[in-house]
Amino acid sequence: MLKVTNLVAGYGKVQVLHGISLEVEKGTLVTLIGSNGAGKTTTLRTLSGMIKPSAGSILLGDREIAGLDAFKIARRGLAHSPEGRRVFPTQTVADNLLLGAFPRLTGARPKNDVMADRDRMFALFPRLAERRGQLAGTLSGGEQQMLAMGRALMLEPEVLLLDEPSMGLAPKLVAEVFSIIARLKAEKITMLLVEQFAAAALEVADFAYVLENGRIAASGPAATLKNDPAVRAAYLGAAHASAHV
Amino acid sequence: MNILAQLIVSGIVVGMIYGVIAFGYQLTFSTSKTLNFGQGEALTLGALVGLSLVWFLTARGLGIGLAYIVMLPLVLMFGLAQGAVVERLGVRQAIKNKSEAGWIMATIALGIIFRNIAENLWGRDALKFPSPLPEIAIVVGPVRIQPMEVVIVLGALAMMLAVEAFNRKSIFGKAVVATASDRDAAGLMGINTGLVITFSYALSSMAAAFAGVLIAPITLAGATMGGVLGLKAFAVAIIGGLSSGLGVVVGGLILGITETFTGYYISTGYKDVPGLVLLLLVLALKPTGLFGKAVIKKV
Numbered sequence: 054m055l056k057v058t059n060l061v062a063g064y065g066k067v068q069v070l071h072g073i074s075l076e077v078e079k080g081t082l083v084t085l086i087g088s089n090g091a092g093k094t095t096t097l098r099t100l101s102g103m104i105k106p107s108a109g110s111i112l113l114g115d116r117e118i119a120g121l122d123a124f125k126i127a128r129r130g131l132a133h134s135p136e137g138r139r140v141f142p143t144q145t146v147a148d149n150l151l152l153g154a155f156p157r158l159t160g161a162r163p164k165n166d167v168m169a170d171r172d173r174m175f176a177l178f179p180r181l182a183e184r185r186g187q188l189a190g191t192l193s194g195g196e197q198q199m200l201a202m203g204r205a206l207m208l209e210p211e212v213l214l215l216d217e218p219s220m221g222l223a224p225k226l227v228a229e230v231f232s233i234i235a236r237l238k239a240e241k242i243t244m245l246l247v248e249q250f251a252a253a254a255l256e257v258a259d260f261a262y263v264l265e266n267g268r269i270a271a272s273g274p275a276a277t278l279k280n281d282p283a284v285r286a287a288y289l290g291a292a293h294a295s296a297h298v
Numbered sequence: 299m300n301i302l303a304q305l306i307v308s309g310i311v312v313g314m315i316y317g318v319i320a321f322g323y324q325l326t327f328s329t330s331k332t333l334n335f336g337q338g339e340a341l342t343l344g345a346l347v348g349l350s351l352v353w354f355l356t357a358r359g360l361g362i363g364l365a366y367i368v369m370l371p372l373v374l375m376f377g378l379a380q381g382a383v384v385e386r387l388g389v390r391q392a393i394k395n396k397s398e399a400g401w402i403m404a405t406i407a408l409g410i411i412f413r414n415i416a417e418n419l420w421g422r423d424a425l426k427f428p429s430p431l432p433e434i435a436i437v438v439g440p441v442r443i444q445p446m447e448v449v450i451v452l453g454a455l456a457m458m459l460a461v462e463a464f465n466r467k468s469i470f471g472k473a474v475v476a477t478a479s480d481r482d483a484a485g486l487m488g489i490n491t492g493l494v495i496t497f498s499y500a501l502s503s504m505a506a507a508f509a510g511v512l513i514a515p516i517t518l519a520g521a522t523m524g525g526v527l528g529l530k531a532f533a534v535a536i537i538g539g540l541s542s543g544l545g546v547v548v549g550g551l552i553l554g555i556t557e558t559f560t561g562y563y564i565s566t567g568y569k570d571v572p573g574l575v576l577l578l579l580v581l582a583l584k585p586t587g588l589f590g591k592a593v594i595k596k597v
């Protein structure tokens with residue numbers, strides 16, 4: 054569904070990604086783990102067009118999307134729940150969700166039943182249902198994270214990118230977020246999940262890539278990497294144990 | 299007492315015009331953190347194009363009232379197009395290059411070009427804009443008010459409320475608000491934020507053109523009519539808040555009323571002074587803060 058080959062990208066003259074390749078098959082959950090500053094967020098930003106790659110290929114389905122503007126990539130069905138949530142603070146929860154469906158509401162993607170999907174989001178995230186008329190800026194961090202995920206899902210995406218959905222959340226909310234990710238996986242939503250909580254991510258994912266300094270350092274089925282001594286030492290140390298679901 | 303009420307009412311009329319122009323500044327600032335310093339010239343062009351349309355239509359036998367009504371949507375469309383041109387020619391590249399000075403110089407330059415065009419097409423003298431309504435004052439208690447002045451106040455309010463309703467209710471308006479609060483995140487929603495910015499410039503010039511055809515029947519229409527209005531409305535926009543809200547209306551009304559008082563109690567010759575003093579004060583007190591925090595952060 055998503056096939057990335059030799060992707061090179063960065064900020065201005067600073068190169069951050071030095072040719073990474075990865076693949077997310079339809080209906081699977083792939084995780085990209087790595088320490089702080091490894092380039093995980095930069096990878097997702099490049100995939101969704103927030104920054105332009107200087108080389109490499111990104112195939113969404115069978116179409117090349119590398120270098121397209123972000124709005125065009127979204128219209129092709131790639132949804133990105135970005136680092137830091139980035140909900141629209143002055144608009145209501147309900148409007149934030151509608152904005153996620155903007156391409157569907159404006160003819161750029163098949164419309165289907167947007168309102169029914171919004172109700173499904175309220176069922177998936179009951180906290181949001183209670184706050185549907187509230188401005189997104191007044192939500193707690195955990196609620197904003199759920200809104201960002203719900204908003205991305207409103208696209209009916211071909212592929213969903215999730216950037217550290219657990220960041221800054223209390224352990225109980227981290228568990229809730231991961232159980233929602235597991236539910237989305239059961240619904241066969243194709244996902245690329247970026248996480249620092251590698252243990253939890255490897256628990257839920259089918260396949261995993263390890264990113265180090267802008268290069269893929271290891272990859273394999275999540276179950277295999279989970280037991281890999283090198284990965285365990287580097288990413289599944291005591292500091293990460295609290296993330297266990 | 300009588301004269302006080304009269305001065306306040308007259309001030310409200312002018313103040314609504316400032317409010318509309320300042321509202322236009324707000325529209326582009328909220329989406330792009332840039333302003334069209336040719337906003338006054340957008341008003342001028344709107345009024346003069348409206349005047350030519352009224353001439354054309356009345357020459358073909360339409361009554362002035364009907365001609366005015368037919369002219370309105372055409373002038374609004376002209377304003378939309380003019381604003382879009384300003385954004386494409388003067389602003390888009392500057393935003394792309396993150397150039398602070400680029401859009402300022404470009405919009406000022408375009409404003410001067412538009413003023414020159416107006417001088418060449420309509421001459422240097424101010425022209426009478428035929429009033430679509432009888433020029434007989436309605437007397438309400440102590441206050442005399444022209445029917446056209448009522449139209450100005452109601453028309454200005456209606457226009458601003460229509461834009462607010464569009465922003466709140468329609469999905470396109472929601473996209474505009476989303477772009478204003480987080481352009482990158484709006485892009486992730488599939489919103490063409492470049493187009494949203496072009497659209498906000500179009501709307502902004504449309505508001506100015508509308509103000510032009512509202513005020514021209516009670517003043518005169520001419521190539522220089524917009525310049526000072528645009529400057530004073532800029533001060534109003536800074537005071538009233540550049541990012542959003544109807545603070546600009548309050549700011550406009552305060553300035554309008556101050557001006558009519560100055561005109562009456564001091565001299566009509568000084569009636570532009572309060573607005574320009576306000577502008578100087580604003581520039582003195584917020585020298586770096588005018589265009590938001592980004593500028594300050596860099597220092």
Ligand SMILES: Nc1ncnc2c1ncn2[C@@H]1O[C@H](COP(=O)(O)OP(=O)(O)O)[C@@H](O)[C@H]1O
Pocket residue numbers: 064067069087088089090091092093094095096
């Ligand atoms: N907006 C930016 N401008 C310049 N450099 C950046 C920017 N964002 C991230 N970087 C740099 O890129 C590298 C990778 O960052 P990032 O992709 O955010 O890592 P991760 O998400 O894995 O923590 C870091 O060295 C970081 O300092």
Ligand SMILES: [Mg+2]
Pocket residue numbers: 093094095136217
């Ligand atoms: Mg990150």
